[in-house]
Amino acid sequence: MMSRIFSFLLVCFLVVGTQAQDYSDSYPINPGVDVIGYVFELEVTDVDDVIHGTTTLDVRFVEAGSRLRLDLINRSEELEGKGMVVQGVESGGVALDFAHADNAVVIDLGREAEAGERVKVQVHYQGIPATGLIIGPNKYGDRTFFSDNWSSKVRNWLPVVDHPSEKAMTEMRVIAPSKYQVASNGTLAEHSDLGDGRRMTHWKNPVPTAPWLYFVGVAQMAVEVVDVWNGVPVETWVYWQDRDAGFYDFAEPSAKVLAYYSDLIGPYVNDRLANIVSNGTPGGGMEAASTPAYSDQSVSGNRERRWQHVIIHEIAHQWFGNAVTEYYWNDVWLSEGFATYYTLLFREHLYGHDDFIAGLHQSRQRVISFYENDYDFALVRPYIEDLNNVSGAMMYQKGAWTLHMLREKMGVEAYNAGIRAYYAEFINKNAQTADLRRHMEAASGMDLEQFFAQWVFQGGIPHLEGSWQQDEDGVEVNFSQVQETYEFELTVDVEVVFEDGSSAIATIEMPIGGSAQVLVPTESKATEVRIDPKTRLLATWSLEQK
Numbered sequence: 001m002m003s004r005i006f007s008f009l010l011v012c013f014l015v016v017g018t019q020a021q022d023y024s025d026s027y028p029i030n031p032g033v034d035v036i037g038y039v040f041e042l043e044v045t046d047v048d049d050v051i052h053g054t055t056t057l058d059v060r061f062v063e064a065g066s067r068l069r070l071d072l073i074n075r076s077e078e079l080e081g082k083g084m085v086v087q088g089v090e091s092g093g094v095a096l097d098f099a100h101a102d103n104a105v106v107i108d109l110g111r112e113a114e115a116g117e118r119v120k121v122q123v124h125y126q127g128i129p130a131t132g133l134i135i136g137p138n139k140y141g142d143r144t145f146f147s148d149n150w151s152s153k154v155r156n157w158l159p160v161v162d163h164p165s166e167k168a169m170t171e172m173r174v175i176a177p178s179k180y181q182v183a184s185n186g187t188l189a190e191h192s193d194l195g196d197g198r199r200m201t202h203w204k205n206p207v208p209t210a211p212w213l214y215f216v217g218v219a220q221m222a223v224e225v226v227d228v229w230n231g232v233p234v235e236t237w238v239y240w241q242d243r244d245a246g247f248y249d250f251a252e253p254s255a256k257v258l259a260y261y262s263d264l265i266g267p268y269v270n271d272r273l274a275n276i277v278s279n280g281t282p283g284g285g286m287e288a289a290s291t292p293a294y295s296d297q298s299v300s301g302n303r304e305r306r307w308q309h310v311i312i313h314e315i316a317h318q319w320f321g322n323a324v325t326e327y328y329w330n331d332v333w334l335s336e337g338f339a340t341y342y343t344l345l346f347r348e349h350l351y352g353h354d355d356f357i358a359g360l361h362q363s364r365q366r367v368i369s370f371y372e373n374d375y376d377f378a379l380v381r382p383y384i385e386d387l388n389n390v391s392g393a394m395m396y397q398k399g400a401w402t403l404h405m406l407r408e409k410m411g412v413e414a415y416n417a418g419i420r421a422y423y424a425e426f427i428n429k430n431a432q433t434a435d436l437r438r439h440m441e442a443a444s445g446m447d448l449e450q451f452f453a454q455w456v457f458q459g460g461i462p463h464l465e466g467s468w469q470q471d472e473d474g475v476e477v478n479f480s481q482v483q484e485t486y487e488f489e490l491t492v493d494v495e496v497v498f499e500d501g502s503s504a505i506a507t508i509e510m511p512i513g514g515s516a517q518v519l520v521p522t523e524s525k526a527t528e529v530r531i532d533p534k535t536r537l538l539a540t541w542s543l544e545q546k
Contacts, residue, residue: 025329025384027152027163032063035161036118037169044145044176044218049135052126053084055159059121061113068107068121071155071162074100075127084127084157091121105159123159132156134280138219139296140241145176145218146280146293151329152387154211163387165327165430167208175200176218183217183237185209185289187271205289207269208428210325215288217278222246229255232268237276238299245301250275250311252303253350257315260346264416266423269323275311285310287317287339309343316342324423327430329390333379333456334431336391337399344400360404360535363397367461368540370394375485376459380433401538402455408536409451409491410444418443450489450512455538460486464541468494468529474521477529479508479541487513488539495533498524505533 039056059068075083086100089107097108105123113119129135132153138144147154155162172184178199186205193199222243227234234254238246254273262268270290278286278293286293292314298307320342321335340363348356370377370393377394379402384390407415422431422439437452466479475496481488490510497503502524510516531541 023328023330023380023382025387025390027165027329027387028069029163029165030069030161032061032065033068033161034060034062035166035168036060037171038158038160039171039173040158040214041173042175042216044135044174046143046177049128050126051129051133051157053124053158055123055125057121057123058118060118061115064112064115066109066112068109068119069161070105070107070123070159071103071152072100072105072123072125072159073103073130073132073156079130082128082130084125084129084159086159087124087126089121089123091119096121103155125159129157132158133216136279138239138279140239142220142239144279145216146278147214147216147288148278148280148286149212149214149288150286151212151332151390154214158211158214160211160214162211164210164212164325164329167210167325167428167430169208170205170214172203172205172214172216173200174202174216174218179220180218181221181223181237183215183221183274183276183291185213185215185291207289207323209289209322213287213289213322215276215291215293217276217280217291217293219279221276226251227255229258229273230262230268232258232270233272234258235272235274235276237274239277239296242277242296242299246277246299248301249299249303249307253308254311254315256350257312257346260349261316261319261342264345265319265342266420266427268318269428270318273315273318275314285314287314287321289318289322292317309347312346313339313343316346319423323428324426325430327432329384329387330380330382331432332390333395333399333402334433334436336395337379337403340396341400341403344404357535360401363400364538366393366397367401367538370397371459371461374459378459379456398455398538405455405536405538406440406448406451408534410440410446414444415440454486454488458486462486462488462490462539464490464492464531464539466531466541466543467546468496468526468543469546470522470526474519475526475529476517476519477506477508477543478515478517479510480515481510481513490537490539492516492537492539493532493534494518494520495530496520496522496526497528497530498522499527500524 036058041054043052073083075085089096089098099106134146134148152162174182182201184203186203189204190202220240221237222240224236224247225233226236236250272290274291276293277296281293281295316339320338326334344359418440441448463483464479465482468477477494489512492508495503495505506518506520508516508518
């Protein structure tokens, strides 16, 4: 529906982001507009799957302008009648002209807003979400409503600027049948029966948050405050049938994770943490802000180690991805790689160093297997077209290994200092890979251009062929890089094992794309040479004795 068909193109007023970079994604970013906050009002029923919504936007015009673009999926035949229909747009009680086409709502303010001016606009709409808000039975056959926004699906049910560069505060007011509990981001402001079989629940989230992290869950739930950390309540939300098993499973290790990351990285930005089982998260976990969501398969009553790791990962995202958010989707490794590596760091803290090394070995093998079929894949790609295909396994495992190698290169103390400074600058803001590099160089005093070039901006991993031999001077180890494409500057550790069980470790500094050797002086007989004994290198290798 349109109040008037405009003759202008929907994208004619959009400009490319002004941040310095040589990569981008396909979203038509408009840095002339900054959304300060959204108030979402939704009503859901058991009569049908239609949602009725009003969204109020508080927008600051960074530059003078008269139009505002929002993402909202149209109702269409292609979606079998699903999608949203905008019924009206207004500002200050005055109806505004708008066009809703090509899954975008373009609003004409009817005047030019001045630079720095804040404008409030209300969008009234309804429809059946094609995705993004999953409506249907859970594993027990009970009706539920759960959001599933990754990575650009929130536009299926909320009119927003659907891109990580646009972080905003949110409020969520949901009217639903009284039998349901309603979960969302932030803290509870109101929970009121309306006297007609409906209840209104109002959540406020004062933390600037990227759209994929907005969350709504409407279901019959059992809810418990399982812990309190530093004044922050730690909650568990599970289906009512899973009350006992779910409360037991989720009682650990959330408070310990909050304490560890707060000490290691910086402050937790939210006033609450609620682990919630969600019908919109079928395979694993989702890092929704303050309300990380998990598959209903996470509940067993046994605190299964696999699901404990998912809890750790999604809480790590509250720092990386949520508090510090990538500006473009190209930099999604700043979210997934960090969450994966910091999961391993917490596992080391909780379970010990052997578990940490085991996790690194498993991740390295995943990377090696991936590059057997797609050797050119880089963590940061020059351009991302499909905004619903922004990650993939390498953002997790290779991203984690890149951080691990950076930590080994810099030293733990300098690395942690760099991360704390990076986090402090970009908390509740957006960052790019260049921002991370800048802080790590400042903390270490190193030039990290080559490191980031080879591990982040190019594909592949190094393949090494080596040999060793012993003569009267000692054990000589030689290595060459043999991968067909890409070149790497490497530090390779070798461990020479002797007959008596003792060993000596030596380091080979390998120039870009070249060969290198090291001599380990010894009079003892060597029985074996091991590569990368300290688990510091992402590579494949072969080694023969001459």
